[in-house]
Amino acid sequence: MKIGELAARAGISRDTIRFYERNGILIDVTRPFEWNNYKDYGDENIKRIKIIKCLKQLGLTLKEGKEILEEKDKNPDIDTYRRKKAALKLKEIEQKIDELQRIKEKLISLL
Numbered sequence: 001m002k003i004g005e006l007a008a009r010a011g012i013s014r015d016t017i018r019f020y021e022r023n024g025i026l027i028d029v030t031r032p033f034e035w036n037n038y039k040d041y042g043d044e045n046i047k048r049i050k051i052i053k054c055l056k057q058l059g060l061t062l063k064e065g066k067e068i069l070e071e072k073d074k075n076p077d078i079d080t081y082r083r084k085k086a087a088l089k090l091k092e093i094e095q096k097i098d099e100l101q102r103i104k105e106k107l108i109s110l111l
Contacts, residue, residue, distance in 0.1 A: 006041045010049040017041070017049075025052060025066055027073070060089055 007014045020026050026049075028042030048069060055065040064085065071081050 001041050001043070002038060003041065006045060006049075010046050010053075012049060012053075020049065020052070023062065023066065025049075025062070025069065058086075058089065059093060060085070064089070 001009070003014050003017055007017055010017075017026070021029060026041065026045045028044055030040045030042075031038070032040050051069065051072075052062065052065045055068065056062070060068075068082060068085060075081075
């Protein structure tokens with residue numbers, strides 16, 4: 001499929017697809033017709049983009065999402081790896097919440 005179809009099916013912009021391609025998120029991107037410069041994006045990329053979108057909603061960075069996808073490519077059964085990453089992210093978020101709570105308390109005391 002061409003970039004426009006992938007963008008429509010994945011619900012993101014063409015620029016985002018290009019960004020993901022530059023950063024190694026997308027796989028199976030070919031140029032079947034070198035003379036017209038069109039690229040063909042394999043169906044697997046829709047799943048990959050949806051995974052990245054989901055991980056971003058959970059607070060993971062694009063780099064962390066890419067690491068998870070790379071592990072998935074190496075080993076389709078990566079539940080342990082995903083759990084470990086989720087636990088680390090949860091701890092990071094809890095630390096941020098604690099820090100924000102302390103800041104909030106300081107601001108309240110100033111009022």
